[in-house]
Amino acid sequence: MSTSRGPGRRPGSPDTRAAILDSARGLFAERGLKGTTIRAVASEAGVDPALVHHYFGAKDDLFLAALEIKVDPRQVMAPVIAAGVEAAGENLMRVVLRVWDDPEIRLSLLAIVRGVFDREGQRMVRDGFLGIVLGPVGRGLGLDRADERMVFVASQVFGLIMLRYVLEVEPLASMPADLVISTYAPTLQGYFTDDLPS
Amino acid sequence: MSTSRGPGRRPGSPDTRAAILDSARGLFAERGLKGTTIRAVASEAGVDPALVHHYFGAKDDLFLAALEIKVDPRQVMAPVIAAGVEAAGENLMRVVLRVWDDPEIRLSLLAIVRGVFDREGQRMVRDGFLGIVLGPVGRGLGLDRADERMVFVASQVFGLIMLRYVLEVEPLASMPADLVISTYAPTLQGYFTDDLPS
DNA sequence: GTCTATAAATCGATAGAC
DNA sequence: GTCTATCGATTTATAGAC
Numbered sequence: 001m002s003t004s005r006g007p008g009r010r011p012g013s014p015d016t017r018a019a020i021l022d023s024a025r026g027l028f029a030e031r032g033l034k035g036t037t038i039r040a041v042a043s044e045a046g047v048d049p050a051l052v053h054h055y056f057g058a059k060d061d062l063f064l065a066a067l068e069i070k071v072d073p074r075q076v077m078a079p080v081i082a083a084g085v086e087a088a089g090e091n092l093m094r095v096v097l098r099v100w101d102d103p104e105i106r107l108s109l110l111a112i113v114r115g116v117f118d119r120e121g122q123r124m125v126r127d128g129f130l131g132i133v134l135g136p137v138g139r140g141l142g143l144d145r146a147d148e149r150m151v152f153v154a155s156q157v158f159g160l161i162m163l164r165y166v167l168e169v170e171p172l173a174s175m176p177a178d179l180v181i182s183t184y185a186p187t188l189q190g191y192f193t194d195d196l197p198s
Numbered sequence: 199m200s201t202s203r204g205p206g207r208r209p210g211s212p213d214t215r216a217a218i219l220d221s222a223r224g225l226f227a228e229r230g231l232k233g234t235t236i237r238a239v240a241s242e243a244g245v246d247p248a249l250v251h252h253y254f255g256a257k258d259d260l261f262l263a264a265l266e267i268k269v270d271p272r273q274v275m276a277p278v279i280a281a282g283v284e285a286a287g288e289n290l291m292r293v294v295l296r297v298w299d300d301p302e303i304r305l306s307l308l309a310i311v312r313g314v315f316d317r318e319g320q321r322m323v324r325d326g327f328l329g330i331v332l333g334p335v336g337r338g339l340g341l342d343r344a345d346e347r348m349v350f351v352a353s354q355v356f357g358l359i360m361l362r363y364v365l366e367v368e369p370l371a372s373m374p375a376d377l378v379i380s381t382y383a384p385t386l387q388g389y390f391t392d393d394l395p396s
Numbered sequence: 397g398t399c400t401a402t403a404a405a406t407c408g409a410t411a412g413a414c
Numbered sequence: 415g416t417c418t419a420t421c422g423a424t425t426t427a428t429a430g431a432c
Contacts, residue, residue, distance in 0.1 A: 016397085034230075035232060037426090038425075038427085039424090048400085049426090050398080050399065050428085051397085051399080058426080059425095059427090114315055116365070117230055126365050147369055148370075152381060152382075154367070155358045155370065156353070158360055159352075159354055159355070159356040162353070167314070170345075171349065172346075172350075172353065182395040183394070187388070190384070197381055214415080235407065235408085237407075246416065246417050247408090247409095248416080257408070257409090
């Protein structure tokens with residue numbers, strides 16, 4: 001599908017490159033950064049280990065490439081902010097479930113969550129997930145004590161993600177999305193709008 | 199401090215052995231199993247790497263030794279069950295905070311949580327934390343749809359632990375225990391006793 | 397583009413001297 | 415009990431042939 005015939009060939013066959021990236025995403029999501037070897041990525045993709053370096057460079061570069069998400073967090077969260085604080089709990093839950101139930105997005109998100117415990121990824125979730133994703137929501141909704149409220153919200157969302165998608169604990173993992181939403185929406189709504197203890 | 203003079207010397211000087219174990223617990227809690235090397239444990243303890251094997255055998259044995267907790271989960275949870283379902287939310291929160299705010303216990307618990315993402319430790323938390331710690335609570339309180347309710351409870355407790363003790367997200371990490379308890383107790387109480395969506 | 401061969405570093409584990 | 419020396423296995427990464 002190359003659109004240019006001129007000199008300077010595009011680096012790598014698209015099929016092989018995509019196969020390596022898919023294999024890497026799955027293994028990083030399942031075993032984390034340290035638990036995944038270049039050899040395992042190459043083996044599952046059916047190519048030579050040297051090709052992985054040829055296409056993606058060092059192991060860390062491959063990891064970063066596997067973390068690329070196909071959604072813009074700010075764009076996804078914008079409707080939640082726009083809809084106002086009165087229904088923020090349910091709206092946020094709908095967004096979370098919709099993003100995480102997308103199998104392709106989920107692999108990248110799982111790799112990110114797993115990466116938290118390997119690298120200095122603590123910052124990636126603390127500054128990324130909270131600062132970029134949930135921080136603007138708290139400010140956009142005009143909450144009082146926004147930092148506290150959003151941390152409470154984050155703790156419930158993160159715990160749900162861990163049990164449903166990472167640890168796959170039943171009956172939560174197999175629960176229909178609607179039931180999950182209607183269960184957790186009141187909790188989040190409480191953190192958004194209820195009076196906070198002093 | 200040896201109490202026996204007879205033959206068969208006790209294996210290892212208590213000081214050195216304890217130093218290795220403390221170093222291992224801290225590193226396992228901070229970097230997980232794969233991220234911790236025998237050499238790093240020995241270096242931080244100020245001893246030779248060979249001594250680690252001498253005292254604890256293989257690396258997995260050292261990891262298991264570092265996971266030893268000084269509390270019996272069933273014993274800690276018994277009062278929560280005995281106090282009844284009407285105050286289970288607050289009582290459970292008190293237990294969680296008391297155990298996790300103990301610095302010595304926390305290191306072992308952190309090592310366990312970190313270990314989840316290395317080994318097949320998924321089972322250790324899924325069957326251990328849920329099956330042993332929270333499972334009996336749900337049954338002991340005589341809840342209807344106990345499995346669902348306890349998974350909801352677990353998701354909030356686990357998320358709180360992750361943000362407060364593992365990721366150390368502010369302002370939750372520095373929040374006084376009483377404020378944390380009074381914030382999350384109503385949420386847990388709701389999962390215990392509120393009507394569940396169908 | 398793909399693969400062989402190998403360099404270079406790291407780690408777990410053991411044997412054995414003191 | 416403690417440490418030196420080292421083996422053997424893995425892994426990342428590179429150089430270069432085809």
